[in-house]
Amino acid sequence: MRYTNIPFFAVLSLQVFLFGVQAQTASLPACPDSGIKHNCSGKEDYPGGATYTGEFKDGQRHGQGVYKTANGSLLTGTFVANLPSGKIAYVYSSGDTYVGDIKNGVLQGQGTLSFISGDQYVGDFVSDLRTGKGTYVFKNGDKYVGDFVNGKFNGSGTFYFLASGSLQGDVFTGDFKDDVRSGKGVYVFANGNRYSGDFKDGRPHGKGVLSFANKDQYDGEFINGEITGKGTYAFANTDVYSGDFKSGKFNGKGAITYKADNRLKGDSYQGDFVDGLFSGKGAYQFANGNRYSGDFKNNTLSGKGSFKFASGDSYDGDVVEGKFDGQGTYVFANANKYVGEFKDGKFDGRGSFFFLANDSLKGDVYAGEFKDGQRSGKGTITFSNTEKYVGDFLNDSQTGVGTYTFKSGNRFVGIYKNNLPDGEGTYFFANGDQLSGVFKAYEFIGSGKFVFASGDTYVGEFAAGKFNGKGTYSFVNGNKYVGEFRDGNFNGLGTTFNSKGEVLSQGVWASGKFERATSVKP
Structure with a gap:
């Protein structure tokens, strides 16, 4: 027999119980050494090693007594017709103890079962098993209060996690099946979180509501303890997500609306999510009326997409981290259109700009290089009147070296600044004449050279566009x-002079006519 680990309260109960039994049996006469034992107190040894000490009636154990099994178990209490019935105290050979009701040799009614491990059960018994209402206290301090069936937690109950560890302070109230949380229940975490809903195999599984201490709340599906399936997550700051979840994160199709009072207030997103981030196809609606539809990657607008701006402008093309980057088309609300390369949200690279707005530039087309949103580099602008400029651009203007062809057929080749000639250049007339020199806004200034289609040439000073x-x-x-x-x-x-260099005439001229001879200083 081992008693060293029997809980103190169990030993105390046994001592009180045994004292009562001994006091009662001592009042009966001793049984005879032979014959049928009847209304007496005595001892009987049984084959196999079991012994009984107590009251007898009609040769049977009847009344108060102590029964010791061959393996060392000790039962003290009331016997009826050889079987313990009523109140007993039972010390198992294992060291476990039971104090409570028994009927016809079977634990039945109320009792306390104390295990040598330190666990203890107090409650109902049916057919030797813990069945009915009861309380089970574990050695580590954890406690269950509720329904039992066949020795296990079955039905409704409350489990208190009192042992030191990560679960200390948690409480579950709800349905159990075979010692496991299954069915409906409420799990309150020590940190203030709270889950209410379905359980399976001890974990949230099915439909449920998880309320967090920080005031966030999830309402939806769970699988094996994880937020997985369809659901709605309401943030404490009033932002709301509804859609698919996997392993506690937004995964799949979903929509989030930003309601919190910050820079995202009024924005919303609907589309694909991966691990809580916008990734895949989706649409983002900005509070200011702008809208993006297309590809997302790691919470950024990246891939192919379309912007619709509240201003009426639109963009369709490549996007990198929220900016136009790559090939695309930008259409302005006034109908102007750019088609070409973008970088960091600006026209940058090769592209074409179509002036379609109803203004003085309508019908003009520029094709060429752009830098930081402006025409810069090499390009060609074809005007609605069929005139054309081919050459250098800088900061959206014709600046550098270029060629301008007029509708008349005239052509200027030279240096431009701010859309006008400014420096050295040659003006080619449709009739074949050429004027070379310094120009300012298509006016020839200073000295230059004029070559006629006939082959005649003039080299000298000009003023007001004429030889002067x-x-x-x-x-x-x-x-x-x-x-x-x-x-x-x-x-x-x-x-x-003639072709040989000989002087033909020398003197004063007027309006192209020789007036009189005179000497001319060299």
Whole structure:
């Protein structure tokens, strides 16, 4: 027999019980050494090693007595017709103890079962098994109060996690099946979280509501203790997500609405999620009226997508981390359109800009290079009147070296600044004439050279777009005039030479006519 680990309260109960039995049996006469034992107190040894000490009636154990089994178990209490019935105290050979009701040799009624391990059950027994209402206290301090069937937690009950550890302070109230939480229940965590809903195999499984201490709340499906399936997650800051979940994160199809008072207030997203992040196909509606539809990656607008802006503008093309980046088309509310390359949200690279708005630029088209949203680099702009500029651009203007072709057929090749000639250049006339020199806004200034289609040339000073000042006019036949000009004519002092360089005339000219001879200073 082992008694060293029997709980103190169990030993105390046994001592009180045994004292009562001994006091009662002592009042009966001793049984005879032979014959039938009747209304007496005595002892009987049984084959196999069991013994009984107590009251007898009609040769049977009847009344108060102590029965010791061959393996060392000790039962003290009331016997009826050889079987213990009524109140007993039972010390098992294992060291476990039972104090309570018994009927016809079977534990039946109320009792306390104390295990040598330190666990204890107090409650109902049926047919030797813990069945009915009861309380089970574990050695580590955990406690169950509720229904039992066939020795296990079955039915409704409350489990208190009192042992030190990660679960200390948690409480579950609800349905049990074979010692396991199964059915409906409420699990209150020590940290303030609370789950109410379905359980299976001890874990949340099915429909349930998980309320967090920080005021967040999830209402939806659970699988094997994890938030998985369809559900709605309401954040404490009033943001709300509804859709698919997997392993506690937004996974699959879903929609989130931002209601909190911050920079996202009024925004919403509907589409694919991966591990809590926007990833896949989706649509993001901004509070300011802008909308994006397309690809998402790791919570950013990335891939192929379309923007619809509240202003009426729109974009369709490549997007990287929320910015236009790659190939795309941007259409302005006024109908202007850009098609080409983007970088960091701006026109950058090769592209074409179509001026379609109802203004002075309508019908113009630019094709070429862009930088930081402006025409910069090499490009061609074709105007609605069929005129064209081909050349350099800088900061959205014709700046650098370029060629401008007029509707008339005239053409200018030279240096431009802010959309106008500004520096060296050559103006080619449709009739074959050419003017080379320094230009300012299509006006020729200073000295230059004019080549006629006929082959004649002029080299000299200009003013108001005409030969004015000193210059040399060379004829295709080799003759030439060297002298003063006015309004495109020989005017003033001048000398004419033949092809051999010989002087033909020298003197004063007026409106292209020789007036009189005079000496001309070299």
